[in-house]
Amino acid sequence: MTGALLAAEGGVRALRPTRDVVLATLMFLVFALLPLFASLAAKQYLLDIGARMMVFAVAAVALDLLVGYAGLISFGHAAFVGLGAYAVGILSAHGIDDALISLPVAIAVSMLFAWLTGIVCLRTKGAYFIMITLAFGQMVYFIATSLAPYGGDNGLTVAARNTIAGWPLLKSDRAFYYFTLLCLLATYLFCRVLVVSRFGRVLRGTKENATRMATIGFDTRRFQLVAYVIAGGLGGFSGFLLANLTEFVSPAYMSWQQSGELIVMVILGGVGTLDGAIIGSAAYLIAEEWLSGFTENWKVIFGPILVLVVLFARGGLIGLASRLWRRSGHA
Amino acid sequence: MSGTLFLVQVLNGLQLGVLLFLIAAGLTLVFGVMDFINLAHGVQYMLGAYLAVAFYGIVGNFLAALVLALLAALGFGLLLEFLVFRHLYERDHLDQVIATFGIILFLNHAVRVIWGAAPLTLPVPEFFTGTVVLMDGQLYPVWRLVIIASGVVIAAGLYGLVSFTRIGMLVRAGATNARMVSALGVNIERLFMVVFGFGTMLAAFAGIMIAPIISVEPGMGDNILILAFVVIVIGGIGSIRGAFVAALLIGLVDTLGRSFSIDILRLIMGPSPARMVGPAIASMLIYVLMAIVLYIRPAGLFPTRGG
Numbered sequence: 180m181t182g183a184l185l186a187a188e189g190g191v192r193a194l195r196p197t198r199d200v201v202l203a204t205l206m207f208l209v210f211a212l213l214p215l216f217a218s219l220a221a222k223q224y225l226l227d228i229g230a231r232m233m234v235f236a237v238a239a240v241a242l243d244l245l246v247g248y249a250g251l252i253s254f255g256h257a258a259f260v261g262l263g264a265y266a267v268g269i270l271s272a273h274g275i276d277d278a279l280i281s282l283p284v285a286i287a288v289s290m291l292f293a294w295l296t297g298i299v300c301l302r303t304k305g306a307y308f309i310m311i312t313l314a315f316g317q318m319v320y321f322i323a324t325s326l327a328p329y330g331g332d333n334g335l336t337v338a339a340r341n342t343i344a345g346w347p348l349l350k351s352d353r354a355f356y357y358f359t360l361l362c363l364l365a366t367y368l369f370c371r372v373l374v375v376s377r378f379g380r381v382l383r384g385t386k387e388n389a390t391r392m393a394t395i396g397f398d399t400r401r402f403q404l405v406a407y408v409i410a411g412g413l414g415g416f417s418g419f420l421l422a423n424l425t426e427f428v429s430p431a432y433m434s435w436q437q438s439g440e441l442i443v444m445v446i447l448g449g450v451g452t453l454d455g456a457i458i459g460s461a462a463y464l465i466a467e468e469w470l471s472g473f474t475e476n477w478k479v480i481f482g483p484i485l486v487l488v489v490l491f492a493r494g495g496l497i498g499l500a501s502r503l504w505r506r507s508g509h510a
Numbered sequence: 511m512s513g514t515l516f517l518v519q520v521l522n523g524l525q526l527g528v529l530l531f532l533i534a535a536g537l538t539l540v541f542g543v544m545d546f547i548n549l550a551h552g553v554q555y556m557l558g559a560y561l562a563v564a565f566y567g568i569v570g571n572f573l574a575a576l577v578l579a580l581l582a583a584l585g586f587g588l589l590l591e592f593l594v595f596r597h598l599y600e601r602d603h604l605d606q607v608i609a610t611f612g613i614i615l616f617l618n619h620a621v622r623v624i625w626g627a628a629p630l631t632l633p634v635p636e637f638f639t640g641t642v643v644l645m646d647g648q649l650y651p652v653w654r655l656v657i658i659a660s661g662v663v664i665a666a667g668l669y670g671l672v673s674f675t676r677i678g679m680l681v682r683a684g685a686t687n688a689r690m691v692s693a694l695g696v697n698i699e700r701l702f703m704v705v706f707g708f709g710t711m712l713a714a715f716a717g718i719m720i721a722p723i724i725s726v727e728p729g730m731g732d733n734i735l736i737l738a739f740v741v742i743v744i745g746g747i748g749s750i751r752g753a754f755v756a757a758l759l760i761g762l763v764d765t766l767g768r769s770f771s772i773d774i775l776r777l778i779m780g781p782s783p784a785r786m787v788g789p790a791i792a793s794m795l796i797y798v799l800m801a802i803v804l805y806i807r808p809a810g811l812f813p814t815r816g817g
Contacts, residue, residue, distance in 0.1 A: 321793035482616025
């Protein structure tokens with residue numbers, strides 16, 4: 180049943196549960212072993228890239244919940260990330276730098292914003308929804324640039340990484356890396372449980388055919404709003420991590436290009452799989468790292484690649500991999 | 511808040527509104543007729559400005575540069591349509607968004623590679639360099655008035671074109687039900703191409719006209735694209751009339767809000783909090799306006815029947 184439903188969604192081939200588990204385990208294993216490899220190969224910058232991959236993966240997984248499972252193409256997801264980051268930054272500017280306060284605030288602010296804008300956005304459908312989420316995201320961006328006391332255009336520096344209950348547990352880069360890994364794992368498992376729950380099935384049903392679900396008796400808009408608020412909160416979570424990773428907060432975190440890049444990560448990996456969001460954010464940052472070695476304007480190369488992916492490689496990297504897998508006789 | 515200053519800001523607002531209309535008109539037509547969401551419309555505006563600067567450097571005459579840039583922009587737009595966009599009309603919005611986002615990334619950085627990251631300028635054509643005197647000695651540049659006038663003329667022409675000609679009838683019919691139009695024997699692909707080319711030229715024209723008063727730089731089309739989205743969402747997707755009304759509304763609200771928000775807030779709070787809150791509120795205004803309009807009328811002010 181689940182398999183048939185998934186297969187019907189946008190041509191993404193459903194992964195068998197076992198392969199799903201294998202893929203996820205593999206991904207997290209790679210992330211867990213990366214610091215070891217980094218220190219053996221004496222490439223400490225890998226630690227930073229790995230942490231950034233995971234931070235964006237948290238936001239991308241949340242976005243996949245909306246795009247892939249609820250069929251809501253939100254083009255303002257970076258706003259939630261930015262709000263979470265600014266919560267950390269502004270609290271820290273006032274001397275509050277404990278995660279026990281800043282994390283709940285970051286998530287609550289993003290959820291509140293998601294709820295307020297979601298009420299308006301979800302009155303519309305399709306392309307309207309894309310444009311409105313884009314516009315609300317831009318609104319937050321402009322508010323941030325006009326916040327003169329908190330750095331305005333230039334952003335603000337976070338004095339130090341958040342403490343946890345007064346302990347400077349995240350001070351070392353490696354500790355922060357593993358903390359981020361834990362956060363990503365929690366996000367991933369939470370979303371996994373969510374999409375197979377009754378709630379998730381109603382979301383997917385609404386994506387397939389909203390009229391049918393409404394006729395059965397579901398208040399589809401309320402389900403979508405809850406999904407939007409959850410995804411927003413997870414976006415704020417990612418923002419909390421981002422502010423702590425870079426120890427800097429800037430309006431650029433919530434520019435609409437950033438929102439676009441988050442969608443690109445989801446698509447690149449394979450929409451509607453959750454694993455794809457993680458693979459996609461890793462692939463995006465690897466592409467950035469690799470291509471920017473050729474030219475500072477690496478997006479001149481990446482842009483056309485993106486067009487080609489859309490035109491010829493539907494289902495992203497996961498779709499591509501499962502096609503190759505089938506072709507090699509593992510039908 | 512003197513009367514003249516207010517008049518100047520109203521004119522600036524109208525000028526922004528007209529500019530937004532030129533961009534939004536193409537966007538809303540392309541969306542209305544083809545159900546195609548084109549994020550790359552903003553970079554076509556940018557490309558228009560860059561091409562005008564480039565051709566001006568060669569021919570040294572604004573009018574000639576304008577015509578050449580328009581033609582080049584049209585050619586490039588049609589090339590994009592042929593290579594990429596036409597394969598996306600049947601796809602879902604997500605694919606369209608991603609592919610056109612890829613084109614934005616490409617073009618924003620391609621102009622950086624070709625012309626450098628530094629802002630370029632285009633001189634105001636000599637005939638229009640002067641200023642006019644508004645009441646009590648306030649000067650206003652003629653070129654801004656030319657922009658307003660040309661925008662109004664184009665809006666009127668577009669209205670006539672869409673309302674009273676055969677091709678306009680096909681466009682309206684296409685916006686209502688493209689499949690039916692195709693079934694009646696109209697070459698819908700050619701209609702798409704005409705509409706798309708026309709939209710591209712309007713965006714490029716906007717970019718060329720504004721180039722003399724702003725700096726031409728990579729990414730200049732990005733923010734204006736979002737404003738154009740706000741315009742067509744408020745106006746109703748697919749509606750030229752809605753785009754015109756909403757464009758002027760947004761232009762005026764944004765400009766007046768930014769100019770007078772601090773003064774107005776001073777009436778209810780001290781000067782220093784007003785200076786702090788004012789800019790933030792001003793930048794929110796149009797989005798709040800959009801939210802209110804959509805809450806009351808989810809399909810915009812002038813909903814088209816087809817979508």
